[in-house]
Amino acid sequence: MEKIERGNPDGGLRAVAPFPDDRLPHGDHRADGVVLLRREESPKSGRCMIFLRGIGVVWAAAPGGGGRFRGGIEPFTWGNFLLYQSPRSLYLKNVEIIEDFFSVRRSAPALMCAARWHKELSRRLMPGHEEDALISLFWGSMKNLSRNLSPLLLDIRFAWRWANLWGVAPSLDQCPECGSPLASADRDSIPASPAGFLCETCARSARPRRAGPPNAGAPASVTRDAFGIIRASSCDSAKNFVRGEAANRAIVSNSKPLEKELRETARWFYSFLS
């Protein structure tokens, strides 16, 4: 979080301590971010849930509404937000647009994917908790979406990596029951349980040695093709993901069952965040 020191001609930015009661320290605050939700209370006022770098999510009043801030508080638009914390409320004072992601709005699959990310984040983030690694993942994913990369592959990558940031992602390397490597190369399918993907021994066992988290929607198994794509999409660096995207997109687009399987697996990954 950055707090602006008034009267300092060269910006005077300094870090301040996390705020204990979901309220920022009194004064002006400036940070990059994006509006996740907007509620119109009247034609000239509203409230926004804003996801900010260095701060996390906040609810801020937006006096003047969309007419005053124009595209700055539209969905998917990233900006540099200037906020003012009074003793009672947080107000939005100004937004300088950084990226409007207009190209994302022109493609229905990309639009739906971006809308899902905004919805999942607005449901799961807690006010007052900084999530800088997650906002970086979100920004990078939106950039890749705007570059016309596969929304399905980006969605799987986003869901798994977010779950991994929170330490709840199913392992793509080790069996959660016994810790042995998943060794997917010579298997036609990789079985799964609510705890994650299983090795052959644990999959054969009638009763897992320990219960996993209560995730509804765990697939019985995923095919080797799907698992390979999930691993590539989820684990690789952004650079490697972009390099392999065309090949993986081609494999997925030739198989409707594979596409469906990946879609369902992405939903399963989101369920780990509940």
Ligand SMILES: [Zn+2]
């Ligand atoms: Zn095992």
